[in-house]
Amino acid sequence: MLFRLLLLAFLLQSTQAMAAIDGRHLFTRYCVACHGDDGNGGVGVPLAMPGFLNHVPDDYLFKTIRNGRQGRVMPAFVDLSDAQINALVRYIRSWSKQPAPVINDKVVKGDAVNGGKLFEQHCATCHGAHGEGGKGTGVTFSRPRDLPIIAPGLNNRGFLTAATDGMIKETVMKGRDGTPMVSFLKQGLTEKQINDIVAYVRSFEQNLPKPESRPEKIPEVLMADSPYSYEETVAAVKKAVVGANFRMIRVQPFEQGFVEANKEDPRKTILYFCNFGMLNEAMAIDPRVGLFLPCRVTVVEQEGKVRLFTINPHAVSVKFNNNELNRICDQMTQMYKSILEEATL
Secondary structure (H helix, E strand, O other): OHHHHHHHHHHHHHHHHHHHHHHHHHHHHHOHHHHOOOOOOOOOOOOOOHHHHOOOOHHHHHHHHHHOOOOEOOOOOOOOOHHHHHHHHHHHHOOOOOOOOOOOOOOOOOOHHHHHHHHHHHOHHHHOOOOOOOOOOOOHHHOOOOOOOOOOOOOOHHHHHHOOHHHHHHHHHHOOOOOOOOOOOOOOOOHHHHHHHHHHHHHHHHHOOOOOOOOOOOOOEEEEEEOOOHHHHHHHHHHHHHHOOOEEEEEEEOOEOOEOOOOOOOOEEEEEEEOHHHHHHHHHHOHHHHHHOOEEEEEEEEOOEEEEEEEOHHHHHHOOOEHHHHHHHHHHHHHHHHHHHHHHO
16 A cells, blocks of 8 residues: 555656656746746746736636737747647746645626726826836836836737736736835725726726738848849948948958858858938847847859849848737838839849
């Protein structure tokens, strides 16, 4: 009998260990890039923070991973199985010394109209006038240095699907230790007023935009054929870049660093350029834009044909799930197209 109990305990521990290892593997693959290896945040919010983890139920974490936050950096992981998401939740929960909280899931009744007035007075400064959330990401460059976390978007399908009324109410009542979210009960609001705020936040569901379908295949590279010689095309690109209010930074062989010095193909060139105002604006919105900045156009001559290539910022920004970034990247895509067109007229 004792042997059976010991064996059962061993198997249970092994199962839990495998689940933790699986969850850690999945977290490394899908989450580390934004949330950090130790869960202390980066582009994404710090998940290991006790003020967060000890006050959100596992169901909230599950639904957040499944549905994401439309247009708010956190993507929806629709291709993960329920078992995989549960493994991720278990791994994230392992950072807390406390068990998952049990929160009342009953509908909170309140006066949404009065809640809107209270929201404007107490919440809009951080969460936006319409609950759209704070701007920027968790990276210091894109947020005020005294804010450890950007206020989440409340007027968001993903949030409203994941958060129950009870969780929203508890957050407003108790706040989030380690963040600018204070306890509004301690700030002097009554429970009835807090119920009104919860009712107002829940009313956002009435006017949510329809869920966006997955975007069609977007070309990741913009291309154009030049009717001019290689040298004329390079000169035309420089002229088009300056005409578009960009500053030329440098011109270098395409193969520089990949082949022995002075043996690069002289008919393959990258032209780097930048509009520093646009660069600063984009970096402040989402520092990941630095992956494809500064701007560049590659000119290549092969078999007598001269062709221009550049990355498509719109195709890249779509992967980042950030509506603010999409806006400026769409502008960049149009500028790239204009430069390619001007250089090949």
